[in-house]
Amino acid sequence: MIKKHTISVLVNDQPGVLQRVSGLFGRRGFNIDSITVGNCEEAGLSRMVIVTAGDDRTLEQIEKQLFKLIDVLKVNHLKDHAMVARELALIKVKAEPLKRPEIVGIVDVFRASIVDIGSADMIIQAVGDLDKINAIIDLLRVYGIVELSRTGTTALMRGNAAVK
Amino acid sequence: MMNKAEQITGSEVLLRGLLAEGVECVFGYPGGNVLYIYDAMVGNPDFKHILTRHEQGAIHAADGYARSTGKVGVCLATSGPGATNLVTGIATAYMDSVPIVVITGNVPTAVMGTDAFQEADIVSITMPITKHGYLVRDVHDLPRIIQEAFYIANTGRKGPVLIDIPKDVSNQLMRIQPSGPIQLRGYKGAPQPDRTEVDKLIQAITESEKPVIIAGGGVVHSNASQELIAFADRTRIPVTTTLQGLGGFPSAHELWLGMPGMHGTYAANTAIQNADLIISIGSRFDDRVTMRLDGFAPQAKKVAHIDIDPAEIGKNVRTDIACIGDIQAVLAYAITKAGPARSGSWIEEIVNNKTRYPLQYKDSDTVLKPQYVLEMISETTNGEAIITTDVGQHQMWTAQFYKFNHPRSLLTSGGLGTMGYGFPSAIGAQIGNPDRLVVSINGDGGMQMCAQELAVCAIHNIPVKIVVINNQVLGMVKQWQELIHDNRLSHIELAGSPDFVKLAEAYGVRGLRAGTKQEALEAWQEALRTLGPVLVEFTVPSEENVYPMVFSGDTLDQMKLGDMA
Numbered sequence: 001m002i003k004k005h006t007i008s009v010l011v012n013d014q015p016g017v018l019q020r021v022s023g024l025f026g027r028r029g030f031n032i033d034s035i036t037v038g039n040c041e042e043a044g045l046s047r048m049v050i051v052t053a054g055d056d057r058t059l060e061q062i063e064k065q066l067f068k069l070i071d072v073l074k075v076n077h078l079k080d081h082a083m084v085a086r087e088l089a090l091i092k093v094k095a096e097p098l099k100r101p102e103i104v105g106i107v108d109v110f111r112a113s114i115v116d117i118g119s120a121d122m123i124i125q126a127v128g129d130l131d132k133i134n135a136i137i138d139l140l141r142v143y144g145i146v147e148l149s150r151t152g153t154t155a156l157m158r159g160n161a162a163v164k
Numbered sequence: 165m166m167n168k169a170e171q172i173t174g175s176e177v178l179l180r181g182l183l184a185e186g187v188e189c190v191f192g193y194p195g196g197n198v199l200y201i202y203d204a205m206v207g208n209p210d211f212k213h214i215l216t217r218h219e220q221g222a223i224h225a226a227d228g229y230a231r232s233t234g235k236v237g238v239c240l241a242t243s244g245p246g247a248t249n250l251v252t253g254i255a256t257a258y259m260d261s262v263p264i265v266v267i268t269g270n271v272p273t274a275v276m277g278t279d280a281f282q283e284a285d286i287v288s289i290t291m292p293i294t295k296h297g298y299l300v301r302d303v304h305d306l307p308r309i310i311q312e313a314f315y316i317a318n319t320g321r322k323g324p325v326l327i328d329i330p331k332d333v334s335n336q337l338m339r340i341q342p343s344g345p346i347q348l349r350g351y352k353g354a355p356q357p358d359r360t361e362v363d364k365l366i367q368a369i370t371e372s373e374k375p376v377i378i379a380g381g382g383v384v385h386s387n388a389s390q391e392l393i394a395f396a397d398r399t400r401i402p403v404t405t406t407l408q409g410l411g412g413f414p415s416a417h418e419l420w421l422g423m424p425g426m427h428g429t430y431a432a433n434t435a436i437q438n439a440d441l442i443i444s445i446g447s448r449f450d451d452r453v454t455m456r457l458d459g460f461a462p463q464a465k466k467v468a469h470i471d472i473d474p475a476e477i478g479k480n481v482r483t484d485i486a487c488i489g490d491i492q493a494v495l496a497y498a499i500t501k502a503g504p505a506r507s508g509s510w511i512e513e514i515v516n517n518k519t520r521y522p523l524q525y526k527d528s529d530t531v532l533k534p535q536y537v538l539e540m541i542s543e544t545t546n547g548e549a550i551i552t553t554d555v556g557q558h559q560m561w562t563a564q565f566y567k568f569n570h571p572r573s574l575l576t577s578g579g580l581g582t583m584g585y586g587f588p589s590a591i592g593a594q595i596g597n598p599d600r601l602v603v604s605i606n607g608d609g610g611m612q613m614c615a616q617e618l619a620v621c622a623i624h625n626i627p628v629k630i631v632v633i634n635n636q637v638l639g640m641v642k643q644w645q646e647l648i649h650d651n652r653l654s655h656i657e658l659a660g661s662p663d664f665v666k667l668a669e670a671y672g673v674r675g676l677r678a679g680t681k682q683e684a685l686e687a688w689q690e691a692l693r694t695l696g697p698v699l700v701e702f703t704v705p706s707e708e709n710v711y712p713m714v715f716s717g718d719t720l721d722q723m724k725l726g727d728m729a
Contacts, residue, residue, distance in 0.1 A: 070296040
């Protein structure tokens with residue numbers, strides 16, 4: 001059964017490491033829904049969080065093939081209930097003065113924030129899990145989304161567990 | 165010892181690093197961006213370099229050296245076209261897990277990324293076909309990178325590692341200092357075998373009545389032939405060896421079934437399809453072995469897989485018992501505990517298949533058959549030669565008719581199927597094994613892909629016996645067009661090929677030709693008596709096909725037996 005999976009990958013912060021990882025996904029026909037990379041708690045290393053879709057066998061191959069890369073130190077599949085996953089979206093939406101109160105209402109419900117207002121539009125910053133971001137985007141669509149930029153999901157394991 | 169304060173160039177660091185790794189010979193080709201490296205070789209008698217005539221020849225030679233010795237092969241090329249000419253050889257080595265360190269020059273760091281003359285991003289180009297790759301940005305990293313490259317290439321699942329050195333780095337000075345131990349946090353060579361999994365395998369064997377071992381290249385890479393023989397003897401399990409596994413189990417052994425797969429033996433393929441327990445040892449269930457996957461080994465109650473690469477477990481075939489680790493270590497432990505399978509009547513059945521359906525061909529008194537040539541080469545060398553092949557019909561006939569007795573005696577491009585591999589790889593094998601007989605078996609197509617390396621044989625007197633099985637066509641392509649594409653023959657005629665005897669002689673290599681059985685034996689014996697390199701062309705008919713054959717999409721039991729039937 002094909003499901004979404006979130007994989008946390010600890011890598012050496014080397015030139016080309018993103019290319020190695022993304023190349024592996026492309027070459028083996030694995031899908032990438034989103035990928036985020038950034039510094040992590042240890043100097044010289046980066047943490048990548050990859051959201052992918054596949055059945056259990058594909059997931060197993062992804063984990064094993066990733067681990068074969070020399071610059072990959074650790075690969076962990078983050079289970080839904082055991083992780084905190086968040087994405088940030090910046091949504092530039094058309095906002096004529098008359099429509100603004102409605103939009104602000106939506107922003108409040110989603111605990112999002114307005115980070116810029118222009119004469120005819122505003123930029124909304126939303127943070128949350130995938131479903132929440134998708135939901136606010138859907139609600140804002142009726143007003144006209146001018147531009148949309150999403151970071152992709154980043155995630156950590158809950159509690160004392162750590163991908164180290 | 166050198167003065168600690170001494171400053172040396174990146175090129176000198178490289179040469180010293182290679183010598184420290186025990187490199188006996190580097191195969192290479194110079195060019196603008198490796199000038200400093202070649203300059204450092206001048207006046208260095210310890211450093212042996214062989215100038216090939218094409219970079220592809222250099223890397224296949226390094227590959228042949230590595231496969232035949234188990235040591236890391238090394239090749240060197242310049243940036244741009246030099247580096248891209250290595251790509252086929254890198255992929256060849258990658259697919260068959262051959263330890264090679266590939267060194268390329270690159271443009272100076274200051275102009276990298278500007279499309280400078282002879283610039284190619286070879287690290288990126290080779291990412292999917294190398295185990296790892298380095299771009300050396302600072303000479304101070306070079307000693308560590310050399311050490312890591314050799315370690316990565318020849319441990320775990322082996323493979324090619326690339327070191328790309330920009331021209332300025334090869335001339336950058338550094339003070340030499342002792343380097344520390346290798347620290348690669350993300351890399352584990354060989355995982356320790358999980359004994360509980362091996363115990364499960366041993367249990368499954370005792371419950372099995374129809375077990376079969378599929379032994380692959382991993383047995384050879386792990387130097388585990390003796391352990392495999394002891395394991396098979398102790399458990400009484402028949403063994404089929406894949407193309408890369410040939411020689412890993414002696415062909416004279418009563419439990420040997422021959423090669424499985426598309427051109428496998430009746431005994432091997434039938435055994436797999438009827439087995440209740442499949443034990444893959446260092447074989448990756450390649451599609452040429454399994455053929456149609458959903459019809460592979462339908463009777464198997466359990467599939468066990470011993471492999472050093474965890475990613476191979478379950479990749480193609482569902483696996484019940486996974487013994488991850490170095491094959492030698494896994495088998496050494498298994499031998500101490502394993503008992504025999506209940507395989508008495510199974511072995512009888514299989515031995516019966518071997519005698520009822522041996523590999524056969526319609527021999528002729530008037531025409532020289534290619535299979536006859538291979539049988540003759542096998543018999544006259546007692547299966548003791550190191551054999552390299554190119555790709556195609558002659559490769560399959562070699563696999564079928566040469567009786568291999570020792571590991572590392574068949575060097576052939578199995579995974580990638582690289583034409584042009586057969587001849588240059590023999591040069592590397594001969595340099596790694598100066599006292600062994602090395603025979604390179606080629607078709608008339610593949611011989612023309614790297615024929616320029618005849619010059620190397622001639623000037624260094626490398627005594628490879630070069631065989632050209634000349635059937636005047638691209639035989640394997642013709643076979644598929646004939647059998648699968650309704651005999652619509654398309655672009656397989658090799659009219660215009662050179663006179664191979666004259667070609668050899670033009671390079672200063674002795675050339676012989678045979679077109680009948682008697683000429684064949686005479687010419688071949690003459691070749692064996694010749695101290696230096698010699699090329700023997702055997703003219704054979706173009707009609708012969710390789711049988712048995714399982715068509716793509718068919719299961720292993722749907723063999724076409726051809727002339728055998």
